Amino acid sequence: MGVKGLQCFMDQCCPEACETVNLRQVARDHAAKIQGDSSSTAHNTGPTLVVDGMACLRHWYSCKDWICGGQWKEYVDVLKRWVEAFTSAGIRLVFFFDGVVEEKKRAVWVKRRHRVNGDISKIFCHIKKYGEQPGGQNFCLPSGLATFTPFALRSLKQEVFCSVQEADYEIANYARQNNCIGILGQDSDFIIYDSAPYFSVGKLWMKNLTTVMYNRHKLCQNIGLTITQLPLLACLLGNDVVSEEKMQHIRNNAIEAYREKNPAPHSCAPQGQVVYAVSQLVSRLCSKEEETDVVPQSLALSAHQRDLLKKGICSYCLSEPRSPELDGLTASSSAFEKHVSPEILKACREKHVAAEGFMLYSVVCEGVTECSNTLEDEEDGEMHPQALVYKPCRQRIYGLLLLLGQDGQSVDCPTIKEWFVFPGNHLKEPEVVHPVPVCLPCDQPSLDLLWFSSGPEVSALRLTAFLSIFDCMELFNLYGVVEDSLLAALCLVTYIILQVQTLSQEDADAYLSQAVCLRLKTSQELQQIELPFLCSRAVQLGSLYVRGLSHLLGANSASGCPLPSAALMPWHSFDGRLFHSKYLLAHSGTEKPELLVDSDPSCLSLFLQLREKLAETCMKRGRVLQSRPKVSPPSPNTTPVDVRRDRHTGWSPVGGEGWRGRGETARGHRQGRGWTDRGEERSDRSEYGNRERLWESGGHTGGGGGHRGAGGQQFDSFSPEWRDGGAQNMTRPQQQSRGRPYSNRGRYQLAPRWSQPPAPGT
Structure with a gap:
């Protein structure tokens, strides 16, 4: 969120502190400076720009389609061009992503999650009414974007860090x-x-690498403060540590005093007058207090408010060694030191910081994990929330990390606190989840053996552990026979089909056929897939799959990485538009499997092989996949399109206005048409200016603004939120749900009788 209204104040009331700069020139000037400084440590690295990865997600994801689950191959291409633009200018990039949600910010996190739930409700109302992707303020990033973006950047040879x-x-x-x-x-x-100068990604023009630098020194000159007084100003205005409400009485008094002394105040927005008023208060207080006082004694604060304000001020302190007030903020002792070795703790932290692992640090070192909003329709009584679908999987991951090698008789049994967002969960407190042991064909192997030992027996044990987490040991013999990405996809689809009893043969076919066909398609071909309309159920299934990929990643990390992480990335096994097209085709009633794989003989053979293995595994669990076609076009009463079946695509539009002119998703890809051509359609997404500045030269579509979600090693957020004042608050419309609330649907009935892993080899 940042400081409430400060950046808007600088834009509107302090323009002299908003300097347009060319990053190429900044880099050249910096390089010349360090060449003349023999003591500089930057000689070997060159000019370095630190990138707040979470804030850039909405700027990077400029693909046309976001609602179907993500256009991941295209997204990686966008990242590649973005990185190349800076490296060609001689600028080294270092990326940081959120790795934790600090408990002092949990209330803010929960508040944002509830707000986004309201947005999601509106999105599904729009899909079901018009059969198209909504635009404007309802834009949401695809699920998993913050989880997989660090891996994408690492694949581009970039330096990436995840915060602790x-x-x-x-x-x-x-x-x-x-x-x-x-x-x-x-x-x-x-x-x-x-710290270093702050450049706005919201005002970045990629064509010439120009942006706005917010100059803190000129800001201080304008408001009459010193650099050291800015933290107190920030906390009194309101930030993520000290909420705006906590200091409202202080601001009220400051504004009253300001207006008495300034009968003709500055001609700027009301929030600007608040900044001037609080700045005068800070200047007056600090002139009376000794500089050693973190919080001026003359402020009318309760003991709790004073302590909170002190924490907020100290959170901005960058001095080394760190002050005692900050010691509590960086405690890194593990919540489960009794259950894992020091070597495991060290490895978890190192993998987390290097953005190489997933779930490990949050589970082993923090004992807490979270997942932000997902595109899920609360009115759909057939579909379970992804948080509950993958709960048995997570419990086995926890068991592998915390119970492996133990007899299970300990009275000090570890538990994990889960903050998972889904309809019906009010997030008033975390759900306490117990780990479930994973049975391996070895005499109580330890996690250290699984992670640090080598040899063919250990490699086989790792794969066994991974497949056991998803109860898919029957897939062991496919290792090395099919590509790793397809093995992972089959594992995930099998788990989903077994967990969600309402899924049909058509759903499985859509999942598998798109995974098989994706390998042969370029990002340009994927962009040109045309969808006659959108199906809300397919939207949910797409998000469910991508969330599952993050669980695959967590299980793989916990098992000692039997599969390369690259095989678990969505750009190797999923594309939203491709999946949606396969879903519509599978549910259109076609009985020819070759149509699902574009009549490619090699793809057909592979598809049938995976399909047969899925059916075999399900049959052993008593799960028989049935055919239940259920796609229907939007009601003709609410959308001007007549949709008829076509033998190749399943559906094709004729008559009326036609779906080519009805919306962003239905229009299809138009090469070279960026958001500069869309006018107001994109400009209303951000309070920071037009999105066409972000990527003029890329020739791709889409846009958006930056946000901080649940970040990094968490199951990330896609909410359209801003840290400097936040996005427009859109509350959920009052409506009666057609299905029972998820919290009342028997959340623990998802794990069927086969939830315990079978004995190896069965």
Whole structure:
């Protein structure tokens, strides 16, 4: 969120502090400076720009389709071009992503999650009414974007870090300690930190690498404060640590005093007058107090408010060694030191920081994990929330990490606190989840053996552990026979089909056929897939699959990585538009499987092989897949399109206005048509300016603004939120759900009788 209203104040009331800069020139000037400084540590690295990855997600994901689950191959291409634009200018990039949700910010996190639930409700209302992707303020990032983006950047040979505390702090501290040219992000907290210059990604023009630098020194000149007084100003205005409500009485008094002394106040927005009023208060208080006082004694605060304000001010302190007030913020002792070795703890932290692992650090070192909003329709009584679908899987991951090698008789049984967002969960407190042991064909192997030993027996044990988490040991013999990405996809589809009893043969065929066909398609071909309409159920299934990929990643990390992480990335096994097209075709009533794989003989053979293995595994669990075609076009009473079946695509539009002119998703891809051609359609998404500045030269569509979600090693957020004031608050419309609330649907009935892993070899 940043500091409430500060960046808007600088834009509107302090334009002299908003300097347009060319990052190429900034890099050249910096390089010349360090060449003349023999003591500089930046000689070997060159000009370095620290990038707040979470704030850039909405700027990076500029693909036309976001609602079907993500156009991942195209997204990786966008990242590649973005990185190349900076490296060609001689700028080294270092990326940071959120790795934790600090408990002091949990209330803010929960508040945002509830707000996004209201947005999601509106999205599904729009899909069911019009059969198309909504635009404007209802834009949402695909699920899993913050989880998989660090891996994408690492595949592009970039340096990526995942935070173990507040990411803003780590970014500012890194930039200061490493003499970086600046911080690229969208958070006014970077104005407060006494660190490197702060550049706005929201006002970045990729064509010439120009943006706006928010100059904290000129801000201080304008409001009459020193750099060291900015943290107190930030906390009194309101930020993520000290909420706006907590200091409302202080601001009210400041505004009253300001208006008495300034009968003709500055001609700027009301929030600007608040900043001037609080700045005058801070200046007056600090002139009376000794500089050693963190919180001025003359402030009318309760003991709790004073302590909170002190924590907020100290959170901006970047000095080394760190002050005693901050010791509590960086405690890194594990919640489960009794259950894992010191070597495991060290490896979990190292993998987390290097953005190589997933779930490990949050589970083993924090004992808490979270998952943000997912595109799920609360009115759909057939579909279970992904949080509950994957709960048995997570319990086995917890068991593998915390119970492996133990007799299970310990009275000190570990539990994990889960903050998972889904309809019906009010997030008033975390759900306490118990680990479930994973049975392996070895005499109580330890996690250290699984992670650190080598040899063919250990490799087989790792794969066994991975497949046991998903109860898919029957797939063991496919290892090395099919591509790793297809093995992972089959494992995930099998788990989903077994867990969600309402899924049909058509759903399984859609999942498998798109995974098989994706390998042969370029990102350009995927962009040109035309969808006659959108199906809300297919939207949910797409998000369910991508969330499952993050669980595959967590299970793989916990098992010692039997599969390469690259095989679990969505750009190797999933594309939203491709899946949606296969879903519509599978449910259209076609009985020819070759049509699902574009009549490609090699793809057909592979598809049938995977399909047969899925049916065999399900049959052993008593799960018989049945055919239940259920796609129907939008009601002709609400959308001007007549949809008829076509033998190749399943559905084709004729008559009326036609789906080519009805919306962003239905229009199809138009090469070279960026959001500069869309006018107001995209410009209303951000309070920071037009999105066409972000990627003029890329020739792709889409856009958006930055946000901080649940981040990094968490199951991430896609909400359209901003840290400097937030997005427009859209509450959920009052409506009666057609299905029972998820919290009342028997959340623990999802795990069937076969939830315990079978004995190996059965």
